Amino acid sequence: MDQPTVGILHPGSMGAAVAACAETNSDAVLWCEDGRSTASVERAARFGLTSVATLVELLDRSDIVISLCPPAAAEDLARAVAGNRFTGVYVEANAINPERTKRIAAMLSDATVVDGGVVGSPPVRGKTPTLYLSGPADATARIEMLFANTAVQAVVLGTDVGKASALKLSYASFQKTSRALVALAIGMAREHGVDQELIEVASRRTDSYLSEPQYVATTAARAWRWGPELEEAADTLAAAGLPPEMLRAAASTLARWEDARDSELTLTDALDRLAQP
Missing domain, CATH: 3.40.50.720 (NAD(P)-binding Rossmann-like Domain)
Structure with a gap:
């Protein structure tokens, strides 16, 4: 052929x-x-x-x-x-x-x-x-x-057309929301001067995204793409009768990094932009 x-x-x-x-x-x-x-x-x-x-x-x-x-x-x-x-x-x-x-x-x-x-x-x-x-x-x-x-x-x-899209968004909803939660957890800890302690606690659980704080900067650089994906996933949840609010909130969090498109940021830079968009 x-x-x-x-x-x-x-x-x-x-x-x-x-x-x-x-x-x-x-x-x-x-x-x-x-x-x-x-x-x-x-x-x-x-x-x-x-x-x-x-x-x-x-x-x-x-x-x-x-x-x-x-x-x-x-x-x-x-x-x-x-x-x-x-x-x-x-x-x-x-x-x-x-x-x-x-x-x-x-x-x-x-x-x-x-x-x-x-x-x-x-x-x-x-x-x-x-x-x-x-x-x-x-x-x-x-x-x-x-x-x-x-x-x-x-x-x-x-x-069935739709199955591949549903699987992609099901995975993205977990993976991308988890990364946004890591940024918020570290940002909260930093505000109170315990961010290094949080990272040390998390390092004992290598199966958690929280043990990869350096990925927060990568998340910020990709937020312009990830946010719209989470909105798509939220729509998919809503269509299934499931609550979409968590994914919409994660998309709103990522929107604070909208201007960091494909930038090379440090963890400190990313957290600064998250706190003061």
């Missing part, structure tokens, strides 16, 4: 690394330079992706399109793809709630939509994230083949 041509929308830190893995079993991986930042251009070049001038060209040439963008942009991006009557496989791999994923699947009536959710860090420096998939069996099998023998582990959950 001929190898597919893959389009990535868009090559952020996760998208570019995932796309580079897809290149192993594809003819080419394309990305659209139109309207993208200098950072995106440099990132795509670093991962060896092939630039095309327009979205139309990317869609015309691609057999498979993978959407990995900030959650708020997922439907607008899908709408643009639908407007160009894309007929290949569209992997909706954004951190959005299952109902939004189903709306996107309905919108892309000419394409075959696969629901995807990435759990883990970008596949660089030995990291091996899992791409969970759900949707039509033939299409999920194609995506499994696309990532065979790469750092991205593709796992099929079944044929």
Whole structure:
């Protein structure tokens, strides 16, 4: 079988690394330079992706399109793809709630939509994230083949669109809220001059995120992405009749680091910004 041509929308830190893995079993991986930042251009070049001038060209040439963008942009991006009557496989791999994923699947009536959710860090420096998939069996099998023998582990959950999104957000709701709680606990302790004592207590429990205080700065740098994910997870809880308030509060906490986007902060910097946004 001929190898597919893959389009990535868009090559952020996760998208570019995932796309580079897809290149192993594809003819080419394309990305659209139109309207993208200098950072995106440099990132795509670093991962060896092939630039095309327009979205139309990317869609015309691609057999498979993978959407990995900030959650708020997922439907607008899908709408643009639908407007160009894309007929290949569209992997909706954004951190959005299952109902939004189903709306996107309905919108892309000419394409075959696969629901995807990435759990883990970008596949660089030995990291091996899992791409969970759900949707039509033939299409999920194609995506499994696309990532065979790469750092991205593709796992099929079944044929129901929405399952992969639900698993991604279920995990994110715990992991990201836990990291926000660590920051608040250390911030409270610091205010009373017992932060080092708290960290020492936590170090006795290596199974707790509280034993990794240095990760607070990483959380701050990623908050601009994590906050919207938690809002998506909160919507998913609400739709299930479960209380969403805890996740909305965690998202509100992360919003205090909105201007720390991808910054290299120290723990002290991050706690200062949390206390005085």
